[in-house]
Amino acid sequence: MTIKEIKSAILRKGWAGKTISRDETVQKLNPLIEAHVALNHAYTSLLPLLKSDDAKQELVSILKTARLDVGKLMEVVFSCGGTAFNGTAIEPGSFALSSNNALTELRKQEDTFREFLMAERPVEHQIRTEAVLTRLLTNSDIRLSFIRTCTRHAFVAA
Numbered sequence: 001m002t003i004k005e006i007k008s009a010i011l012r013k014g015w016a017g018k019t020i021s022r023d024e025t026v027q028k029l030n031p032l033i034e035a036h037v038a039l040n041h042a043y044t045s046l047l048p049l050l051k052s053d054d055a056k057q058e059l060v061s062i063l064k065t066a067r068l069d070v071g072k073l074m075e076v077v078f079s080c081g082g083t084a085f086n087g088t089a090i091e092p093g094s095f096a097l098s099s100n101n102a103l104t105e106l107r108k109q110e111d112t113f114r115e116f117l118m119a120e121r122p123v124e125h126q127i128r129t130e131a132v133l134t135r136l137l138t139n140s141d142i143r144l145s146f147i148r149t150c151t152r153h154a155f156v157a158a
Contacts, residue, residue, distance in 0.1 A: 019124045026082030028123065032116055033073045036136075037087040039113050040066045041095035042106055043143070046156070049102050055146075055155040062146055065139055072132045079128075103151050110147065114140050 020028070043063055050056045077084035097105050117137050125133065150156055 019126045022080035022082070025080045025125065025129055026077050028120060028125075029073050029077050029129070030082070030085045032120070032136075033070060033077070033085040034087070035113050035116055036066070036070050036073065037085070037090070038095055039109055040070065041090075041092045042097055042109050044092065045096045046102055046106060049097070049099055049156050050150070052153070052155045055150055055153075058146060062143055066143070069132075069136055069139055072135065076129050076132055099156075102156055103147055107144070107147050110140060110143055 040063065043059065043066065047056060047059055047063075050059060074084035074086075114137070117133060117140065120133055
């Protein structure tokens, strides 16, 4: 068990000890924001490939939550006095998925994003940042479940 886990277990929702600086928080979260924006574009490009109306509705809901997650990350960066990545320099079309293996590509991108999140787990972030990162991990689980369901039921047009 790490010191961070011990402190969390003992203090529950409280926090003690030294956390990373505001500048370090900005430096760590901006790449996460960029990766999440790219992931959101990839999920958006999946929308026209879905055959099931139910799957399309679920994806619309997932995308809404994903955009909120990006907003939460940006809020943390702004509250640390930094400038958040805004995605204006990227082209949404550059994240289009190929129709023949869209779910496989999307799964790889989601796994890469999870690796970014898991790399932040041992870092002593401020408690608010920890809460946002935990939420991102939970929502990633939901997206992965959606991908598995789409794969299982062949919801994507070939």
